[in-house]
Amino acid sequence: MSPLLDVSNMRVRYRTAGRLASVVKRMDDPFIDAVCDVSFSLEAGQTLGLVGESGSGKSTIARALLGLKDIAEGSVRFDGRDLRSLDARSFNAVRRDMAMMWQDPVGSLSPRLTIKSLVTEPFRIHGREGRDLDEEAARLLTMVGLAPDFGARYPHQLSGGQARRVGVARALALDPKLVVADEPTAGLDVSVQAEVLNLLSDLQKRLGIAILVITHNLNVVRHITDRMAIMYLGRFVEQGPTQAIFDQPRHPYTEALLSANPEPDPDAAKARVELSGEVPSLRDRPRGCEFHTRCPHARDLCRTVAPTVTKDAAAHTFTCHFPLLPPQPSPR
Numbered sequence: 001m002s003p004l005l006d007v008s009n010m011r012v013r014y015r016t017a018g019r020l021a022s023v024v025k026r027m028d029d030p031f032i033d034a035v036c037d038v039s040f041s042l043e044a045g046q047t048l049g050l051v052g053e054s055g056s057g058k059s060t061i062a063r064a065l066l067g068l069k070d071i072a073e074g075s076v077r078f079d080g081r082d083l084r085s086l087d088a089r090s091f092n093a094v095r096r097d098m099a100m101m102w103q104d105p106v107g108s109l110s111p112r113l114t115i116k117s118l119v120t121e122p123f124r125i126h127g128r129e130g131r132d133l134d135e136e137a138a139r140l141l142t143m144v145g146l147a148p149d150f151g152a153r154y155p156h157q158l159s160g161g162q163a164r165r166v167g168v169a170r171a172l173a174l175d176p177k178l179v180v181a182d183e184p185t186a187g188l189d190v191s192v193q194a195e196v197l198n199l200l201s202d203l204q205k206r207l208g209i210a211i212l213v214i215t216h217n218l219n220v221v222r223h224i225t226d227r228m229a230i231m232y233l234g235r236f237v238e239q240g241p242t243q244a245i246f247d248q249p250r251h252p253y254t255e256a257l258l259s260a261n262p263e264p265d266p267d268a269a270k271a272r273v274e275l276s277g278e279v280p281s282l283r284d285r286p287r288g289c290e291f292h293t294r295c296p297h298a299r300d301l302c303r304t305v306a307p308t309v310t311k312d313a314a315a316h317t318f319t320c321h322f323p324l325l326p327p328q329p330s331p332r
């Protein structure tokens with residue numbers, strides 16, 4: 001069976017100068033690649049985490065999937081349809097099966113609308129009037145663990161955790177097949193974070209939806225995702241089953257990110273891997289391996305030749321000339 005979402009070699013570009021300015025300045029290429037050659041797939045009922053520092057391209061992938069940013073190259077198939085070949089009307093019909101959970105649910109909600117209006121707004125936006133909106137609001141609020149009378153409140157009357165639940169209810173209003181969750185726990189206390197992640201996990205199991213989580217919080221990734229992809233300068237440097245990557249990262253950038261993440265079990269804490277230098281500009285990508293300017297394991301080859309993707313038996317891929325070695329069995 002084909003996956004719900006299948007992305008191959010996706011490239012997304014941003015224009016850095018207007019048409020006139022690029023002619024005046026004689027710029028050959030007034031674009032930068034925010035996302036390069038990214039491939040992944042997501043099955044129904046599965047969760048994939050996109051991880052990386054700010055500016056790594058993870059939010060651009062989400063915007064491109066949702067039709068908010070043009071895709072320059074590659075193919076994106078969703079539920080058997082090639083999104084790039086659809087006209088606007090057909091895309092809008094497919095788009096109803098994709099929902100976005102914004103990072104700041106209160107800030108992204110109109111302060112003048114009641115919670116009932118907000119959770120049922122997708123019905124109005126997508127032309128699905130004719131439903132009993134009181135009933136729908138009560139159903140959605142109950143689904144996310146809020147009492148139906150929350151429908152009469154306004155966003156400023158909600159706690160951070162309640163606002164997230166409203167964001168989840170709104171995202172699920174149209175029974176989507178895919179939810180894109182942008183930093184689903186940002187700004188929440190740790191105990192509330194766990195509640196929101198458990199809610200998402202439970203709903204996913206119950207409803208069979210696929211979730212694409214965008215985050216820099218590795219604890220979120222560990223808690224909720226089946227697979228994860230690590231991004232650097234718009235590329236995937238490593239991708240695979242979440243547990244396998246936490247157990248044994250193969251790319252030095254992943255190793256550094258994981259080593260900076262507080263371990264719940266202090267006995268399992270790893271030595272911190274410090275990265276030198278700054279993240280290079282997308283306008284001036286390093287030659288060879290683009291991570292070589294910061295990599296503690298870089299060698300001469302890395303400075304001139306770009307590494308290719310290696311795949312191991314566990315559908316775990318990494319892009320490195322000298323990947324970190326998996327633990328060797330101890331000699332008897």
Ligand code: SF4
Pocket residue numbers: 251252253289290291292293295296297298299302307319320321322323
């Ligand atoms: Fe580091 Fe070289 Fe691997 Fe790049 S290819 S991540 S520089 S070891």
